[in-house]
Amino acid sequence: MNNIKAKKRVEDFTIIENKRLNKEFFILKLKSAGELPVILPGQFAEVRIDDNPTTFLRRPISIYNVDYSGNTIELLIKIAGDGTKKLSELKDGGILNIVYPLGNSFSKPAGTKVLLIGGGTGVAPMLILGKYMKANWGIEPLFLLGYRSDKLIIEKERFEALGKVYITTEDGSDGYKGFVTQHPILNEPESNFDIIYTCGPEIMMKAIAKKAKELNSACEVSLENLMGCGIGACLCCIVDTKDKGNVNTCTEGPVFNSERLKWQI
Amino acid sequence: MANLKTNIGKLEIKNPVMTASGTFGFGTEYEDFIDISRLGGILVKGITGAERQGNPYPRMAETPSGMLNAVGLQNKGIDYFVEHIYPEISKFDTEIIVNVNGGTIEEYIDVASKVEKLNKIKAIELNISCPNVKQGGMVFGTHCPSAVAVTQAVRNAYSKTLMVKLSPNVTNIVDFALAVEEAGADSISLINTLLGMAIDAKTRKPLLSTITGGLSGPAVKPVALRMVWQVAKSVKIPVIGMGGIMNATDAIEFFLAGASAIQVGTANFINPAVTIEILEGINEYLDNNGFSCLSEIVGALDI
Numbered sequence: 001m002n003n004i005k006a007k008k009r010v011e012d013f014t015i016i017e018n019k020r021l022n023k024e025f026f027i028l029k030l031k032s033a034g035e036l037p038v039i040l041p042g043q044f045a046e047v048r049i050d051d052n053p054t055t056f057l058r059r060p061i062s063i064y065n066v067d068y069s070g071n072t073i074e075l076l077i078k079i080a081g082d083g084t085k086k087l088s089e090l091k092d093g094g095i096l097n098i099v100y101p102l103g104n105s106f107s108k109p110a111g112t113k114v115l116l117i118g119g120g121t122g123v124a125p126m127l128i129l130g131k132y133m134k135a136n137w138g139i140e141p142l143f144l145l146g147y148r149s150d151k152l153i154i155e156k157e158r159f160e161a162l163g164k165v166y167i168t169t170e171d172g173s174d175g176y177k178g179f180v181t182q183h184p185i186l187n188e189p190e191s192n193f194d195i196i197y198t199c200g201p202e203i204m205m206k207a208i209a210k211k212a213k214e215l216n217s218a219c220e221v222s223l224e225n226l227m228g229c230g231i232g233a234c235l236c237c238i239v240d241t242k243d244k245g246n247v248n249t250c251t252e253g254p255v256f257n258s259e260r261l262k263w264q265i
Numbered sequence: 266m267a268n269l270k271t272n273i274g275k276l277e278i279k280n281p282v283m284t285a286s287g288t289f290g291f292g293t294e295y296e297d298f299i300d301i302s303r304l305g306g307i308l309v310k311g312i313t314g315a316e317r318q319g320n321p322y323p324r325m326a327e328t329p330s331g332m333l334n335a336v337g338l339q340n341k342g343i344d345y346f347v348e349h350i351y352p353e354i355s356k357f358d359t360e361i362i363v364n365v366n367g368g369t370i371e372e373y374i375d376v377a378s379k380v381e382k383l384n385k386i387k388a389i390e391l392n393i394s395c396p397n398v399k400q401g402g403m404v405f406g407t408h409c410p411s412a413v414a415v416t417q418a419v420r421n422a423y424s425k426t427l428m429v430k431l432s433p434n435v436t437n438i439v440d441f442a443l444a445v446e447e448a449g450a451d452s453i454s455l456i457n458t459l460l461g462m463a464i465d466a467k468t469r470k471p472l473l474s475t476i477t478g479g480l481s482g483p484a485v486k487p488v489a490l491r492m493v494w495q496v497a498k499s500v501k502i503p504v505i506g507m508g509g510i511m512n513a514t515d516a517i518e519f520f521l522a523g524a525s526a527i528q529v530g531t532a533n534f535i536n537p538a539v540t541i542e543i544l545e546g547i548n549e550y551l552d553n554n555g556f557s558c559l560s561e562i563v564g565a566l567d568i
Contacts (some may be wrong), residue, residue, distance in 0.1 A: 009297065053483075054329055055532065114394060226322075231537060235310075237322075245318050246319060246339055264541065
């Protein structure tokens with residue numbers, strides 16, 4: 001993992017765009033009043049919703065894009081409950097209080113043959129990772145993005161601007177019909193990647209970790225555990241690891257080499 | 266600038282704002298956000314004799330105006346603390362107080378004795394109120410003779426300031442407060458979390474792996490205030506109040522109810538800089554209301 005990490009901070013951002021993509025996903029584009037710290041791919045923000053009793057705790061959201069020239073960040077959010085529903089209703093010009101940049105980041109691969117797999121809202125860290133690897137590691141990203149149907153596909157053109165994009169949909173409405181692990185890119189003789197990066201539902205990441213093992217590829221997964229604080233204090237977001245037992249997803253992760261996790265795969 | 270000094274037993278602290286154990290790590294987690302040395306004290310994460318892995322995930326559930334946790338005293342044990350953590354946090358110019366836990370009285374004594382040797386640490390908080398462990402914790406804190414036994418045993422083994430953190434999960438909190446005072450406590454911290462649970466009606470499953478857990482946050486504040494008030498007027502030793510303090514006004518309410526100092530817990534998760542804001546707010550309240558020192562408002566509830 002990359003160790004050059006910026007200091008964590010609490011900051012009020014101004015919402016400059018709330019863009020609804022479809023019935024499940026939206027993007028909040030936020031502007032900082034000052035200069036952004038370095039944000040690494042895989043890092044996340046803890047977003048304050050409001051003071052209402054049912055949205056008391058912050059919500060951890062992965063960072064989708066960073067623009068240092070405009071001092072803006074984008075958060076790709078899925079409407080999952082009360083908190084994210086309220087975020088989806090925020091208006092331009094409003095203020096959003098976030099704690100960031102949190103967590104570790106994806107690591108630089110040993111080679112250049114890499115695959116970035118995102119499922120649903122898990123495509124968010126894949127965009128920022130793809131952009132980062134192209135700019136900083138000189139690696140052209142290859143994306144495999146899985147959705148339930150074509151209506152839920154997220155900003156395909158932004159991924160295509162960075163590299164080749166394969167799509168799978170469960171209903172076959174776009175791309176390959178089936179799950180990401182069934183896609184030919186993962187089932188050919190030349191499917192031996194130096195590393196597979198992934199974020200999405202745990203069941204998908206477990207299947208990918210298993211596949212990566214078969215392919216003799218390294219695999220890094222980004223976990224979406226429930227979190228209290230996001231800064232390593234509450235010890236609520238733990239994941240069981242082979243080397244250290246229970247560790248905080250928020251500070252040791254959210255990115256883990258799949259081999260570290262005690263997953264039954 | 267009012268005089269904010271207060272005492273938590275034999276120990277005087279520079280201001281009444283401390284952090285509640287288990288909500289502030291070892292202080293280093295918050296260094297990016299605040300100057301830890303401005304705080305009156307930090308209560309580090311609960312420590313046991315041997316390393317503990319704590320309870321399985323999920324350990325947390327959001328509930329109206331609060332949260333349930335079932336961490337279960339995950340920590341690396343006292344020896345690791347002494348060797349690796351204590352040297353790192355000794356740099357903070359604030360009172361570092363160790364929250365001491367055990368499954369048996371012997372384990373409590375083992376931890377307390379090892380902490381006593383650490384020069385920088387002038388107080389411990391005996392945790393007899395953790396609701397998330399099968400042995401020790403709340404088992405001691407909800408049975409009066411056990412609370413007395415563990416307090417007496419640790420008192421005999423530990424000579425510096427001994428705080429005892431009580432469980433609110435009892436019928437009469439005053440009985441416990443008087444009993445641990447008699448057993449040698451220098452001050453009383455209250456409240457620990459209230460035992461609660463949460464259920465997902467959709468899946469028909471509990472939200473915590475342990476089914477029950479400890480409730481904290483503003484939801485528990487009225488209970489905490491009531492208990493601080495009842496205890497503070499019954500004991501002679503200082504009371505350290507906590508339970509849902511989110512801002513300076515909440516803290517002031519605890520002082521008025523009789524608390525000599527306060528601990529900020531769950532609020533740290535929502536605003537990592539909240540402790541300093543509370544400290545500044547307390548000072549502002551005292552100045553604006555013509556008080557020259559904190560002690561003037563402790564127990565000053567106008568009835």
